[in-house]
Amino acid sequence: MLRRVAPSLRRAILTSSAHGRAGAQLTEPGLSPRHALLPQWRLCSSAASTNSPPPPPPPPSSPPQGTPRPAGGSTVSSLNPAEVAKFAAIAETWWDSEGPFKPLHLMNPTRLSFIRSTLCRHFRRDPNSSKPLEGLKVIDVGCGGGILSEPLARMGATVTGIDAVDKNIKIARVHAASDPSTASIEYFCTTAEDLVKENKQFDAVISLEVIEHVANPSGFCESLSALTVPNGATVISTINRSMRAYATAIVAAEYILNWLPKGTHQWSKLVTPEELVLILERASISVQEMAGFVYNPLRGEWSLSDDLTVNYIAYGMKKVETPSESN
Numbered sequence: 001m002l003r004r005v006a007p008s009l010r011r012a013i014l015t016s017s018a019h020g021r022a023g024a025q026l027t028e029p030g031l032s033p034r035h036a037l038l039p040q041w042r043l044c045s046s047a048a049s050t051n052s053p054p055p056p057p058p059p060p061s062s063p064p065q066g067t068p069r070p071a072g073g074s075t076v077s078s079l080n081p082a083e084v085a086k087f088a089a090i091a092e093t094w095w096d097s098e099g100p101f102k103p104l105h106l107m108n109p110t111r112l113s114f115i116r117s118t119l120c121r122h123f124r125r126d127p128n129s130s131k132p133l134e135g136l137k138v139i140d141v142g143c144g145g146g147i148l149s150e151p152l153a154r155m156g157a158t159v160t161g162i163d164a165v166d167k168n169i170k171i172a173r174v175h176a177a178s179d180p181s182t183a184s185i186e187y188f189c190t191t192a193e194d195l196v197k198e199n200k201q202f203d204a205v206i207s208l209e210v211i212e213h214v215a216n217p218s219g220f221c222e223s224l225s226a227l228t229v230p231n232g233a234t235v236i237s238t239i240n241r242s243m244r245a246y247a248t249a250i251v252a253a254e255y256i257l258n259w260l261p262k263g264t265h266q267w268s269k270l271v272t273p274e275e276l277v278l279i280l281e282r283a284s285i286s287v288q289e290m291a292g293f294v295y296n297p298l299r300g301e302w303s304l305s306d307d308l309t310v311n312y313i314a315y316g317m318k319k320v321e322t323p324s325e326s327n
């Protein structure tokens with residue numbers, strides 16, 4: 001069923017409705033047989049639908065400083081040394097909008113539009129405000145040189161950026177310091193799992209184009225969840241493990257157009273939207289909305305779409321554990 005979310009875009013909202021696409025087998029190890037079929041999808045409008053439940057209205061709920069919390073998260077490192085080395089080798093190019101990160105620079109306005117609209121709805125903020133994220137603690141996990149962290153800070157968020165590559169963090173710090181509107185961003189060379197051990201939590205946890213580069217996607221998502229306050233928001237983007245993604249995001253982007261260094265993405269490490277939903281569900285994140293990114297080569301622009309077959313983004317809400325669940 002297709003309904004419009006907004007005049008300019010339609011977005012896939014996860015439901016367990018009987019409508020939608022047929023199931024398929026999952027490859028994620030450790031998923032129980034009851035998860036063997038894909039969840040069903042339906043495209044509908046959160047505004048127009050009378051059948052679907054209203055979106056949750058959680059306010060920011062950072063616990064007071066010093067409150068002990070269960071750490072949760074993964075004890076397994078998310079670091080894949082080969083991936084970290086790949087990014088270290090091109091760290092100098094983060095702010096070259098014609099360099100290897102050109103696709104991310106081009107995608108930035110589109111992914112920010114998704115983040116702005118979902119976080120504003122989640123935290124009941126005015127998306128037309130100049131600083132709609134004011135007062136929210138946001139972490140950008142795998143921030144690279146800070147190309148997402150900076151606009152988040154300009155939207156008023158109190159931003160922490162972390163990355164496994166020290167060179168990235170140094171470049172991000174220097175770049176942010178050159179503008180008063182981004183100088184408050186705190187950057188650290190660390191991983192999500194190490195930050196969990198410090199009991200850090202954030203209203204919104206964002207990790208774009210990182211999960212396909214980590215050693216264990218499930219553990220990584222557990223750490224993202226542990227970093228998110230109960231009722232907080234988590235946003236993840238990545239590339240689907242589809243034949244179309246293989247043809248476009250790998251063969252075309254790396255071997256024909258030379259947009260990305262060869263070997264940037266390995267098809268077998270890509271995660272499908274259905275797998276991501278289940279991984280997040282197991283990590284206590286309930287996916288509320290997903291959208292695809294599609295590229296228009298004539299205009300050189302990306303836009304949001306309901307086509308999740310190549311690049312996609314998901315927004316979820318951290319569930320509040322009831323006492324019986326946490327035992």
Ligand SMILES: C[S@@+](CC[C@H](N)C(=O)[O-])C[C@H]1O[C@@H](n2cnc3c(N)ncnc32)[C@H](O)[C@@H]1O
Binds near residue numbers: 208
């Ligand atoms: C494709 S870049 C995405 C950068 C940024 N999120 C963006 O979309 O603009 C992936 C980033 O993840 C970082 N990274 C890879 N593995 C990581 C891990 N286990 N923990 C934290 N960062 C990691 C890399 O150093 C790199 O900066």
Ligand SMILES: [Mg+2]
Binds near residue numbers: 209212
């Ligand atoms: Mg990638």
